[in-house]
Amino acid sequence: MSDRVTILGVDFFPGTAQEAVSKVLSGGLLVAPSGPGLAGSLIEDPAYAQALESADVVLPDSGLMILLWNSLARRKSPRLDRVSGLEFLECFLKDPEARLRLADSFWVMPSEKEKQSNLQWLSADLQLNIPEASTYVAPMYPGSGPVEDVKLLESVQSSQPAVVFLNIGGGVQERIGHYLQQNLDPCPAIICCGAAIAFLAGGQARIPAWADRCKLGWLLRCLHKPSSFIPRYWKAKSLVPLLLRYRDRRPPILKPTSQS
Numbered sequence: 513m514s515d516r517v518t519i520l521g522v523d524f525f526p527g528t529a530q531e532a533v534s535k536v537l538s539g540g541l542l543v544a545p546s547g548p549g550l551a552g553s554l555i556e557d558p559a560y561a562q563a564l565e566s567a568d569v570v571l572p573d574s575g576l577m578i579l580l581w582n583s584l585a586r587r588k589s590p591r592l593d594r595v596s597g598l599e600f601l602e603c604f605l606k607d608p609e610a611r612l613r614l615a616d617s618f619w620v621m622p623s624e625k626e627k628q629s630n631l632q633w634l635s636a637d638l639q640l641n642i643p644e645a646s647t648y649v650a651p652m653y654p655g656s657g658p659v660e661d662v663k664l665l666e667s668v669q670s671s672q673p674a675v676v677f678l679n680i681g682g683g684v685q686e687r688i689g690h691y692l693q694q695n696l697d698p699c700p701a702i703i704c705c706g707a708a709i710a711f712l713a714g715g716q717a718r719i720p721a722w723a724d725r726c727k728l729g730w731l732l733r734c735l736h737k738p739s740s741f742i743p744r745y746w747k748a749k750s751l752v753p754l755l756l757r758y759r760d761r762r763p764p765i766l767k768p769t770s771q772s
Contacts, residue, residue: 520761521758522554532571537701540569544600548682551747557656564686571597580755618646619679627647682706685706
């Protein structure tokens with residue numbers, strides 16, 4: 513089996529969730545780009561594209577991308593099985609070796625409210641009590657371009673964790689993960705699973721395992737908060753012409769339109 517499957521110039525990890533856990537435990541950046549991210553940010557934001565390019569593990573999280581890629585695959589072309597960020601996180605939290613690292617972990621949360629909800633779930637379900645010094649509530653990062661957060665970097669350097677969990681929005685977490693990857697030596701495991709922990713902790717719509725396997729997580733999120741997620745997932749439709757045209761090649765970055 514190949515150690516990667518290149519789609520739109522991005523090298524996706526072709527293994528199982530368990531194999532991804534084993535690989536990232538040695539350190540490095542793991543990302544799980546969404547369909548909207550691949551359809552939009554990949555061709556609009558060079559910093560996002562660079563983050564995916566430099567990642568050590570890129571999970572094939574997008575169900576739409578997997579369906580399109582496998583339907584377009586020619587004879588002897590590599591096919592790909594989906595590994596969602598949620599599946600990966602559940603596998604990570606159950607893995608005996610990974611669980612030993614959880615006592616030495618650092619958690620970046622999107623808000624104080626979600627921080628409290630997630631920490632309560634970690635304590636109740638995993639008997640994992642995360643100290644305050646090992647948490648960080650992310651500020652509002654810019655929507656595109658390189659990201660720097662010196663305060664976060666200093667906090668991680670001070671804690672020296674084995675694992676850093678970035679539980680913030682897609683399109684942002686990959687860029688801040690890349691920033692940490694480039695500035696931490698040695699580099700811990702940096703895991704970009706976005707809202708996956710919120711699915712488990714109840715901060716967002718719960719996604720049963722069967723729904724995740726059937727690639728229906730997007731639908732449950734849309735039903736839970738239609739005003740937020742329907743416009744987001746509607747953008748993923750651009751993935752269809754991108755894959756039809758470029759397949760394994762990296763699409764060019766779109767030049768911003770000039771304002772008159």
